[in-house]
Amino acid sequence: MTTPHTTAAPLPRMTEEAGVRFGIAVGTLVLAYLLTGLTDLGRIDTALAAIIVGGIAAAALSPLVAPLLGLVSWAFYTGFVEHDFGQLSFAGADLARLLAFVALTAVIAHGVRQAVRPEVSRRG
DSSP, X not given: OOOOOXXXXXXXXXXXXXXXXXXXXXXXXXXXXXXXXXXXXXXXXXXXXXXXHHHHHHTTSOTTTHHHHHHHHHHHHIIIIISSTTOOOXXXXXXXXXXXXXXXXXXXXXXXXXXXXXXXXHHO
């Protein structure tokens, strides 16, 4: 008697997990900050690089989670570029930067998402 062979359903990739994708995005941000530190970029250039890298990395995240990457990026910037030893500050300028990091990261992520995965209605 022959028994039919059943094939197991393929397991989902690890990168399909939201937490893993968020961790990869944060790791990408850390790498960007390390590289900007090694190249001795100024504060403004470092902020721009972090926002751009964060926005591109956040494109792989849910639109609701992407702004959190901007928050993490702001915390790294405020703690290690603006201030020393990871000290966070919520002074007026820091809060303005927080808003800028979160908003610009979300906007760039949305733009990258649209460019990479256009909606069906835009295809014609």
